[in-house]
Amino acid sequence: MKGLATRYAPSFALVRAHLGFGIVGSVLFAAALGGAAWNLEGHYFQGKILGLVHLCALGWILPIAFGAMLQLVPVLFEVPLRSERTAWAALGLYAIGGIGFVGHIALLATVASLPLSAFLLFLGVLLHATHLALSALANPVRARSLTGLFVLSALAWLVFAASLGFMLAIHLWHPYLSVNHLMALRAHAHAAGLGFFGLLIMGVGFELLEMFLLSHGAPAWPGWGALALVNVGLVALCWNFLAGPFPDLALVGAAAIALGVVCFAIRVQMILARRMRRHLDASAWLSSGSVLCLLGALVVAGTLSFAGLGDDMQNRLVLAYGLLALPGFMGTMVVGQLYKIVPFLIWLHRFSAYVGLKKVPTASELLDERSREIQAALMIGGLLLLLAGVLAGQSLLRLAGAATFFAAMVYSARNFLVVHGRRP
Amino acid sequence: METAAAIPQELRAAGVTGEKLLDVRPILDAGGDPFSLIMKTVKQLDEKQALHLLVGFEPVPLYEVMSSFGRAALTEQRDGLYHVWFYTKAEQPQRAADASDERAELQAPVELDVRGMEPPGPMIAILQKLVDLGPGAQLLVRHHREPVLLYDKLKLRGYAATCTPQPEGDFLVRIAPAWAFEAEGG
Known part of the structure; x- marks a missing residue:
């Protein structure tokens, strides 16, 4: 039997600061995407595209991932955070470094302040990752569980990706790397996207889906398969990028990752099949759409690897890959989960004290479902239009998609502000 | 407003100089909900004034609510009636039951x-x-x-x-x- 339970929840202000940063970042990203949509073509190594990618990843996705983890690590690992002060310091470094870095990279301004911004950003990420990992490791039993290993390996890949990113920033300012910088960039992108975000979503996603869909008893083996295959595949892929080329190793790595993603999709399907909550709300639709985007990204990656394509189509497919991976897989999953996390946080910190004193709404009643459905439809519709425009090389279609996506992200910010404004 | 002499020593030590008495038993007896009146009354008080609530049961959920407004609670039970003072206290409020030696009988689980x-x-x-x-x-x-x-x-x-x-x-x-x-x- 465990002893008397103790305090676990982090402060609302800490989590809100991260989520708020990310929500503002999402609107800025959508606006920047709209501004760039007409001419969104060509090779990915250009300031405009690199700037967009990093604005999306650093301005939107990562702050929200950190905020969610600060809230979820205590719940999933049944431990308090080691130090909220550390988390605040990490956010400060991250914000200053991130804003500076995105600005520099968008302009491809390879001056001394580029590696300086990158250093602050790297420090912020390292501090966050270390703090979260040490907090989680305070419960060795939970740390060894399926979710625990997903989270810890995700954090390890984050540190690896951040380290590579920092090295690349220095290289841009003062070339020194012996490895091809485009290969290093691929390793960095895959470590960050699949390694950190992919593994985090897989591990935490299983728990959140079971929690909110009231689903229990789904076999764990696909989850263990996903964990092992994605990690091994990523190691192989990154080794190929950094030390290669090793075509056979790249093939094995890609196949392992693909199989790992399929295992993840299988477990999600098992959870859905066992759910007690039959109605799928907008949050569930967005999360399902996210998995489809990930599978779509895999298909595009396979096509890029095996089909003999001309430069123009190659560039379009790379852009499509980025769209499917970033705002597609990551963005829709983030928004879908925020529709659960934000109302719950507001309810917990503002309304829970009144239970027993007066009638209080449930968390889901803090925002009407119609508002979520409208936002989800705009987001998915906008992404589909963008994707079509990129693949077809059609500027007007890209612009229409970007405009719809921008409307979606403004509307999502509006929805979260509505929830935030609710008072007992 | 009751005089300072009637205010418990612990509150006077915390700097409370006056109190507003609110007897919510008639509202409860009539089947009403006094929560809004309680909150409205608290908001009208300044830092040196306490709300002195008279109620027939220990209003446990109110402790957390008042805590979020920076008000600690002191509870005394006299002849079956609960006197609860909500007052501004710089430190984290103690659980009011710590201040009371009278505890309700433990119910069956x-x-x-x-x-x-x-x-x-x-x-x-x-x-x-x-x-x-x-x-x-x-x-x-x-x-x-x-x-x-x-x-x-x-x-x-x-x-x-x-x-x-x-x-x-x-x-x-x-x-x-x-x-x-x-x-x-x-």
Whole structure:
């Protein structure tokens, strides 16, 4: 039997600061995407595209991932955070470094302040990752569980990706790397996207889906398969990028990752099949759409690897890959989960004290479902239009998609502000 | 407004110089809800004034609410009537029951199964059940996961909990007044 339970929840202000940063970042990203949509073509190594990618990843996705983890690590690992002060310091470094870095990279301004911004950003990420990992490791039993290993390996890949990113920033300012910088960039992108975000979503996603869909008893083996295959595949892929080329190793790595993603999709399907909550709300639709985007990204990656394509189509497919991976897989999953996390946080910190004193709404009643459905439809519709425009090389279609996506992200910010404004 | 001489020593030591008396028993007897009146009255007070609430039961959920407004609670039970003072205190408020030697009789444990509820349904069900059962309530809750976010809420209301993993994969959470665990040495 465990002893008397103790305090676990982090402060609302800490989590809100991260989520708020990310929500503002999402609107800025959508606006920047709209501004760039007409001419969104060509090779990915250009300031405009690199700037967009990093604005999306650093301005939107990562702050929200950190905020969610600060809230979820205590719940999933049944431990308090080691130090909220550390988390605040990490956010400060991250914000200053991130804003500076995105600005520099968008302009491809390879001056001394580029590696300086990158250093602050790297420090912020390292501090966050270390703090979260040490907090989680305070419960060795939970740390060894399926979710625990997903989270810890995700954090390890984050540190690896951040380290590579920092090295690349220095290289841009003062070339020194012996490895091809485009290969290093691929390793960095895959470590960050699949390694950190992919593994985090897989591990935490299983728990959140079971929690909110009231689903229990789904076999764990696909989850263990996903964990092992994605990690091994990523190691192989990154080794190929950094030390290669090793075509056979790249093939094995890609196949392992693909199989790992399929295992993840299988477990999600098992959870859905066992759910007690039959109605799928907008949050569930967005999360399902996210998995489809990930599978779509895999298909595009396979096509890029095996089909003999001309430069123009190659560039379009790379852009499509980025769209499917970033705002597609990551963005829709983030928004879908925020529709659960934000109302719950507001309810917990503002309304829970009144239970027993007066009638209080449930968390889901803090925002009407119609508002979520409208936002989800705009987001998915906008992404589909963008994707079509990129693949077809059609500027007007890209612009229409970007405009719809921008409307979606403004509307999502509006929805979260509505929830935030609710008072007992 | 009662004079300073009638104000308990602990409040005077905290700097309270006056109090506003609010007897909510007539409202409750008429089936009304005095919560809005209580909150409206508190907001009209300055830092050196306390709200002196007269009520027929210990208003445990009010402690957390008042805590969020920076007001600690001092509770005394006299002849079955609860006198609760809410006053501004610089430090974290103590659980009001710590100040009272009179404790309600420990009730027999009531079972509650929250496994079919989406968050925060389990928390609502547990907290509401504790209010419905009144002082001395004990719960044995079947839960799919350890309710770590509930513990803060329980502590502010004077309760504590232990959580035991079950062979079926879920958890059994025992919730009881904090003094009950102290008496057991747990």
